[in-house]
Amino acid sequence: MNSTLVRWLQAPSIIVLFLWMVVPLSMTVYFSTIRYNLLYPERSGFVGLDNYEYFWTDPSFFPALFNTLVLVGSVLAISVILGLAIAMLIDRPFKGRGLARVMLISPFFIMPTVSALVWKNMFMNPIYGLFAVISTSLGLEPIDWLSSYPLLTVIIIVSWQWTPFAVLIFMTSLQSQDQEQKEAAMLDGAGFWSQFWNLTLPHLARPISIVLLIQMIFHLSIFAEIYVTTGGGPGVQSTNLTYLIFTQALQGFDIGVASAGGVFAIILANIVAYFLVRAVGKTLMV
Amino acid sequence: MTDKQISDIKNRIAVIAAWIVACLFFFPIFWMVLTSFKTELQAISVPPKLFFKPTLENFALIQERTDYTKFAWNSIVTSVGGTGLALIIAIPAAYAMAFNSGRWTKDILMWMLSTKMLPAVGVLMPIYLLSQKFGLLDTKGVLVIIYALINLPIIMLILFNYFREIPKEILEASRMDGTSTFNEITQIVMPLAWGGIASTALLSIVLCWNEAFWSINLTASDAGTLPALVASFSSPEGLFWAKLSAVSTLACAPIVVFGWLCQKQLVQGLTFGAVK
Numbered sequence: 401m402n403s404t405l406v407r408w409l410q411a412p413s414i415i416v417l418f419l420w421m422v423v424p425l426s427m428t429v430y431f432s433t434i435r436y437n438l439l440y441p442e443r444s445g446f447v448g449l450d451n452y453e454y455f456w457t458d459p460s461f462f463p464a465l466f467n468t469l470v471l472v473g474s475v476l477a478i479s480v481i482l483g484l485a486i487a488m489l490i491d492r493p494f495k496g497r498g499l500a501r502v503m504l505i506s507p508f509f510i511m512p513t514v515s516a517l518v519w520k521n522m523f524m525n526p527i528y529g530l531f532a533v534i535s536t537s538l539g540l541e542p543i544d545w546l547s548s549y550p551l552l553t554v555i556i557i558v559s560w561q562w563t564p565f566a567v568l569i570f571m572t573s574l575q576s577q578d579q580e581q582k583e584a585a586m587l588d589g590a591g592f593w594s595q596f597w598n599l600t601l602p603h604l605a606r607p608i609s610i611v612l613l614i615q616m617i618f619h620l621s622i623f624a625e626i627y628v629t630t631g632g633g634p635g636v637q638s639t640n641l642t643y644l645i646f647t648q649a650l651q652g653f654d655i656g657v658a659s660a661g662g663v664f665a666i667i668l669a670n671i672v673a674y675f676l677v678r679a680v681g682k683t684l685m686v
Numbered sequence: 687m688t689d690k691q692i693s694d695i696k697n698r699i700a701v702i703a704a705w706i707v708a709c710l711f712f713f714p715i716f717w718m719v720l721t722s723f724k725t726e727l728q729a730i731s732v733p734p735k736l737f738f739k740p741t742l743e744n745f746a747l748i749q750e751r752t753d754y755t756k757f758a759w760n761s762i763v764t765s766v767g768g769t770g771l772a773l774i775i776a777i778p779a780a781y782a783m784a785f786n787s788g789r790w791t792k793d794i795l796m797w798m799l800s801t802k803m804l805p806a807v808g809v810l811m812p813i814y815l816l817s818q819k820f821g822l823l824d825t826k827g828v829l830v831i832i833y834a835l836i837n838l839p840i841i842m843l844i845l846f847n848y849f850r851e852i853p854k855e856i857l858e859a860s861r862m863d864g865t866s867t868f869n870e871i872t873q874i875v876m877p878l879a880w881g882g883i884a885s886t887a888l889l890s891i892v893l894c895w896n897e898a899f900w901s902i903n904l905t906a907s908d909a910g911t912l913p914a915l916v917a918s919f920s921s922p923e924g925l926f927w928a929k930l931s932a933v934s935t936l937a938c939a940p941i942v943v944f945g946w947l948c949q950k951q952l953v954q955g956l957t958f959g960a961v962k
Contacts, residue, residue: 405867409782413775413842414794420835421801424809424816431811486707494701502946503712509945510715511896513916514934518718521927528730528927530717537733564711565956572953614956621805624898624913628920642807650903655811662808673803677796 425666431659438653451660455648460636464644467551468668471558471640472619478559480611483566488600490567491574501571508564512624519557520546520629550630550638557625562618566611573607574600613676620669641665715942722931729927744932754936757915763826764901764911765894768833769841769887775834776841777883781871783842784849785857795846798839806836806899817904826909832900837890844889844955848882849875881951888948889955895941912937 432451435443455461490500507515523530524545532542545553577600585595621642626632632639632647639647645665649658721729723740748754783791813832814823822828852875860874876883898913905914916937919930945952 403786406782406786406788409778409867410794411779413779413798413838416775416835417798417801417838421804424812425804427812427815428809486704489700489704489707492697492700494704496705500704500708502949503708505949506715506942506945507711509892509896509942510938511898511913511916511941513898513913513920514718514938515714517916517920517930518714518934521930522717522721523714528732530734533732533734560711560714568949568953569956617802620803621807621899623807624902624917627898627902628917642805645807646810646903649807649811655815659811662805662811665805666808669803669805669808670800673800677800 428659428662428666431655432663434656436654436656436659438655447656451656452663454657455660455664458644460639460644463636464639464641465668467636467638468620468640468642470551471555471622472616474555475558475562475619476612476615478555479563479566479615480608482559482563483570483611484604484608486563486567487570487574488596490571505564505568507561508568510561512561513628515561516557516625516628519553519560524553546630547634550634553629554622554625554638557629558619558622562615565615569607569611570604573604577603616672616676620672621665641668715938718931719935720931721927722935724928724931726926726928729931744928745936747929748933748936752915752918752933754915754933757910757912758936758940760826760829760905760909761895761911764829764833764909765891767826767830768837768894769890771830771834772838772841772890773883773887776838776845777876778871780842780845780849781875784846784852785854795843798842802836802839810903813900814904823904824906824908824910828904829900829909829911832904833894833897836897836900837893840893841886841890844886845879845882848879848886851882852878882954885948885951885955888944888951892941892945892952 433446433448435445435447435450437443486504490497490504494500521529524532526532526542526544529542529545531545535542543549582595582599585599590598622640623642623646626638626640626643627646630638632643636644641661642665645658645661648654648661652658720736722744723742724735724738725741725743728735728738783795817823817828856874856878857870860870865874895911896913897911898917901911901914902917905911916934919933
């Protein structure tokens, strides 16, 4: 194959992705420097960094940034630790293992709007929800999850969806672990923890980094789970950056400010991505 | 007790724990499906009912009021269409990269993956305005294009990993016989990497099917997909749990069953073919 042909075969994919990145991005950057509000079309013109200042000084900005980081961090921690534990629990032969596995990974296939609504209504409703019914029957005060612990609510819902993803990948990887090595370690009197630290964890290093990378990509832009449950509230207690920009843009009709927010989100994602891709990116290629 | 007995007991405890965890994770889905067969009154009864006479009226009402089949059709068209479009672009490119990797190949792939990091919300306004300008708002076309673009990087990476496993000698032999590039891709590479292409396609379909952000923001009644239909139940109809459960069950069942059937292929796809 000559090199011209190679280029031609690669060109479409590179060009479309380049356009997908550059066109909207430059438009976002452009909008972020002009006055552009759909409600006031007569106001226009270049405003420099005013939109940024407006977005930056918005009292919701820092809470939203903080919530984004808390949300991503907690879900990552929960899903990786719980995922590891569950994968190791199920990594043994027993009757009906196939069924148990299917049950465990199912939440990952449930669409975010559905899982959020099912949790919000049927489990976390303070009167009829299953949690409330259980606490009442135990003589406890039912918890109004969505208004008392909005961010925790979102974290629970997202973790329920993504822990199965981690389980699925760790489970597959554990199956390829060298059993003889494990048995040899056991005969040498290695306990559970020393086996875990010295054999299992190193074996899982690559899958763990893959799980972290993929989940990070998806969690930085969590939207649907907030949109259908708390709506970012009460106040901004469960608003992440994505949701804050969404409210600015589609509810405030202020494209200029929303675009400035978009630029912030892009910068944040790129800082995270830069370190992450540096750390684990190359492990993704065989 | 001997060591054997102790390890037997440990094993049994672990199995019981595994079942408990599996049931806990599955319970919300079970509960949702169960509720979809209840009447509204049974759905909110305290204490919750486990046994009752099942009814199908919720499903009938959903179809009647919201035209479920239209949303389902939109979901199928956009998931399969987006995935297909992405594959058409990705297969030749991944083929070229895998068999003629140059100095920059891995960097190009990493760059492609980094476009996934571009948060959708950062480019929502331009995409919204562009779609408006080209008359694409609330059409299936715009979702097909966007789904193809957002999944293209992942698809490229997975296919690259799979194609690399094909021994180069096979291709060289066929080249001696004067096979054209097109035939080489369709008759040698694709059949050999069929499992990989299937896993990739499956993963992409699942991701498209569950995608909510673009669907909610760019479509309305004409081209809305199932996640958008379900989102419209968030309020005030969300208070009708039986109907909410019915629409949720209908929206998820196809892809969950699909996921069960293709578990193995999906894992391969999910790990970019990098975990075996």
